[in-house]
Amino acid sequence: MKSLSRREEQKPAQRNMFSNFFSDIDRMFDDDMFLMPMHLSRFGNSNLPAANIRETDKDYNIELAVPGMKRDDFTIEVDENMISISSEKEENINEDKENYQRREYNYSSFSRSFRLPEAVKADSIKAQYDNGVLHIKVPKAEQNVQRKKRINVD
Template sequence: MALVKFNNSRNLAPVYTPFNDLFDTFFGEGIIGDKALIKVPAVNIAETDDKYEIDLAVPGLKKEDIKISIEENVLSVSAESKEEIKEENKKVSRREFNYSSFKRTFTLPEAANANSIEAKYVDGVLKIEVAKKEDAKIQAREINIV
């Protein structure tokens, strides 16, 4: 499945009115720039014979900023990052703060073993592996024909 970003530009509108600019200012990128948007990390979920794999794209975070918890078969991944730029011995006319946070929750299937979860953070990708219960693993066997 491919995700396509919709671009609501003037050439797609049947009639151009001054209200287009007004709405673009309030609801587009005029007031809310890229840094101020709340961003939720992209996730890939895969299933193998013996585990579930959850990969979250969280570049720029430290592993100390990330918190993973599980409660009643719900896996929660959250992060909070706060960065303050300080310039000493200078007259500051502008100072920018960078704060970002997110929380994603995943309901684990009944086949998941909540007691066997491993996580690692490599190159901006958080990789979580949830093992399956023994009785849920696919058992391969050969069947004899009589």
């Protein structure tokens, strides 16, 4: 965060050996320290899969990039106009050999939710997992198109 008061620059002849040291520390606090939470938030969302949403005449297509999963790892729920896609995966590797023991644990999870338009057929939603991409097809419901009608006045 830049200081609100203006600093007077020292002339090159007046600088001592600590001036560069302190200016570097000031620069670290000014530039990096207060941006650090923003940088850390990128790492916090690293488990959040990328999503593509496309609309066609007949449906909405949601694609999530989730490599390394199985079909059974996903939970897809529709509640009113919200579709939620989540997954939890836990792996345990236990290997006991004569000279060593190996134990590895891995846990990963994510949850994404999308608001759906009101005119969808929630009962006809289909999902398919293929080559690391989860494809969800949300069909549109038939909308009553108002046709032009003339009303006679009696």
